[in-house]
Amino acid sequence: MKPPVLRLLCDSNPMCFGSTSAMLSVLDFVPAESTALVNGVTAELLARDSVVDRTISVNNKSPESMQRAVDFEDFDAVLVVSNQSNIALYADVGLPIFFVDVLYWYGPHKQQPVWSLAERTFIQNFPGVFDRLESQVYQEPPVIVGPLIRQAAVSSPGRKGTLIQIGGARSRWIRPGDNSLFSEQVLSWICHQELNLPQPLTLACGKDAGKAAQHSHLADSIHIDSFAYDDFISKLQQTAVYITTPGQGAVFEGLAAGVDLLFLPPQNATQVLQLAIYERAGLVAEGLNLTALDPLFDHSALEASEEQLTMEVLRSLNRINTPEVAEQVARHLRFQYETLNQVHAVRRAFIEFIGSPGGSLVAEAIHRWWCEQWM
Amino acid sequence: MGDFQSPDGMLAGIGWTGKRLKILWAHRYVLPLERQLYGKGFTGAELLPDGDILTCGFNALYLINPIRKTCRPWLVRDDLNDLHDVAVQGKGGERRLIIANTGLDRIDVFRGDGAKLLNRIPLTPLNSESPQIDNDPYFDELANADRPIYLRKLRDQVHPNTVLSLKDRIWVSRLNDRALTLVNGEKVTYLPGLPHDLVPWKGRIWMTTTDGRIWSSNPDLRQGNPRCEFDSYICTGRSGWIRGLSISERLLIVGCTRISRMPRERWTDRSFAHTETGLLLMNRSDGSSLDWLSLEELGEHPKVFGIYSWSRQ
Numbered sequence: 001m002k003p004p005v006l007r008l009l010c011d012s013n014p015m016c017f018g019s020t021s022a023m024l025s026v027l028d029f030v031p032a033e034s035t036a037l038v039n040g041v042t043a044e045l046l047a048r049d050s051v052v053d054r055t056i057s058v059n060n061k062s063p064e065s066m067q068r069a070v071d072f073e074d075f076d077a078v079l080v081v082s083n084q085s086n087i088a089l090y091a092d093v094g095l096p097i098f099f100v101d102v103l104y105w106y107g108p109h110k111q112q113p114v115w116s117l118a119e120r121t122f123i124q125n126f127p128g129v130f131d132r133l134e135s136q137v138y139q140e141p142p143v144i145v146g147p148l149i150r151q152a153a154v155s156s157p158g159r160k161g162t163l164i165q166i167g168g169a170r171s172r173w174i175r176p177g178d179n180s181l182f183s184e185q186v187l188s189w190i191c192h193q194e195l196n197l198p199q200p201l202t203l204a205c206g207k208d209a210g211k212a213a214q215h216s217h218l219a220d221s222i223h224i225d226s227f228a229y230d231d232f233i234s235k236l237q238q239t240a241v242y243i244t245t246p247g248q249g250a251v252f253e254g255l256a257a258g259v260d261l262l263f264l265p266p267q268n269a270t271q272v273l274q275l276a277i278y279e280r281a282g283l284v285a286e287g288l289n290l291t292a293l294d295p296l297f298d299h300s301a302l303e304a305s306e307e308q309l310t311m312e313v314l315r316s317l318n319r320i321n322t323p324e325v326a327e328q329v330a331r332h333l334r335f336q337y338e339t340l341n342q343v344h345a346v347r348r349a350f351i352e353f354i355g356s357p358g359g360s361l362v363a364e365a366i367h368r369w370w371c372e373q374w375m
Numbered sequence: 376m377g378d379f380q381s382p383d384g385m386l387a388g389i390g391w392t393g394k395r396l397k398i399l400w401a402h403r404y405v406l407p408l409e410r411q412l413y414g415k416g417f418t419g420a421e422l423l424p425d426g427d428i429l430t431c432g433f434n435a436l437y438l439i440n441p442i443r444k445t446c447r448p449w450l451v452r453d454d455l456n457d458l459h460d461v462a463v464q465g466k467g468g469e470r471r472l473i474i475a476n477t478g479l480d481r482i483d484v485f486r487g488d489g490a491k492l493l494n495r496i497p498l499t500p501l502n503s504e505s506p507q508i509d510n511d512p513y514f515d516e517l518a519n520a521d522r523p524i525y526l527r528k529l530r531d532q533v534h535p536n537t538v539l540s541l542k543d544r545i546w547v548s549r550l551n552d553r554a555l556t557l558v559n560g561e562k563v564t565y566l567p568g569l570p571h572d573l574v575p576w577k578g579r580i581w582m583t584t585t586d587g588r589i590w591s592s593n594p595d596l597r598q599g600n601p602r603c604e605f606d607s608y609i610c611t612g613r614s615g616w617i618r619g620l621s622i623s624e625r626l627l628i629v630g631c632t633r634i635s636r637m638p639r640e641r642w643t644d645r646s647f648a649h650t651e652t653g654l655l656l657m658n659r660s661d662g663s664s665l666d667w668l669s670l671e672e673l674g675e676h677p678k679v680f681g682i683y684s685w686s687r688q
Contacts, residue, residue, distance in 0.1 A: 002559060005493070028452070028492070029454055029492065030492070031493055031495050050486075050488070050490030050491055051490070051492075053491075153435070153448055153452075154407035154409060154448050154451060155407065155408070155409060356523060357453065360453060360454050367495060371497075
């Protein structure tokens, strides 16, 4: 029997852009009518992407709000990326769950209900993932997939300028311009006299972070934009130098594009830990993490919850908002730029270790499952 | 067109003076390095209303403007493999793109702007007696699993060659099944040869088999009974691997490609020693030969894939 079009509900974690861009990399390959839950910063990507058919504006960290806003009868399955807030709700209403964890290496344990409730589970590869998976017991083991990113279709000649990206820069704990001055800080590092980057400079970030950056006296020397995902990938492909916070997707995208990539200091909890991993892997020299830039950084926070570590990151960024640290970061960036050839082989090995993009594998599993329902 | 000895795509403009066929122009397009595959240029195409041509490469669709000679990647995805044909279904906002994703034995349906995948229709062999190709050496080259899917030669079992949208239905020519069917496998027309092109003409679907015969079938019948309209070899004495068919009230034109080794599916029982690359023009009313145009000069071993009636807008 020919299956009807799959009606897929899409629920990505509204913490910056990471989970949402991973979601889009899967939706590229799923033949489905896709309805995405949007919440603040995620709308900036989801509401203007061609693979998303509809959006529902709702706080998808709150099952109560979800119950009010979503008619679950309208959907055949749900694709969830790293948001565990509604798993019990989906199970209660009998909606088959496909779950992707982009941060499997992170967190105290991986035995939450989703690992047994979901129809299929997937893990984005990263150092530490394999060992952790080996130590866990699941009814049906998750599948490790390569980076959940989009790539430019074809390379474009004539790269120029510098693209600086800090992602959505907003989460339930981080509010740009309110409790975070990160985007303004980034300008003070990038526009420092120590650095002589290819011009023009472009800062890619969420809209709120962009507004906050506009308050900087350096805002006139840089173009600030909030790109749709495809436009960002296209821009990345045309840029000579790419400077990014130590996220996951943003780093994978830069490595896959083969662009000259420099790291910025971290802006949130996971980025602090990821940067430490990137340093250990030899992708970037030590000296950029908050533990190095801020002598007062509370190391015990590294073992604490994500919220507690995020709060310490915000306090720390505030402490290092000084001309001295700006110069220190700028010198580190210059050092990275001048020694790129020394990390080239390590970075290449790293992206090979992570594997080829995994969105199509997740999509295939969803599509196969849907066809099986109609055999 | 493609060229067995090059990764480039080719497009040639051919004129008919009323007495002679002649090459008006020919462009060779260097495809993006990371998308190139040696011996694989352009395959099937769709002529768009504005005169542009949407053509398949091995792993991408390209948009060609024949007047400006431009060619740009139009739909590039990592889940495309050995594309053989593209068809447009519907108009305006309802427009759909139908793509023969041949290496993956699949018909993919996209929204008209290519931005969203709407459906994937897997094709399975019509019967278990369809030839198995597991031992074909063609697939040993570039089969390494480390290569990305879009640069690999995959062992397809059905090998959809051409897709045709007709009255909101999608027809597929299936090489290994030696059959024409609707995309869902219904309305089977078996052919005594390897089917390639599908062209609607006066209420029937006209088809080529690669041995040089041209057939027609009534699409309204539950099971087709193909009628052999012409055997181009008998009519003209010219032969080659037949790909490309265009029909007008008076004319019928087919493309021939020289064969340098017996393909994985036997072509005919004739020797391939005298096969040639070019276009064969016949009188549609009686099958008599009107002209032959060699295309050998366009490359080392050019490969004709599709023929489309185009005029400068």
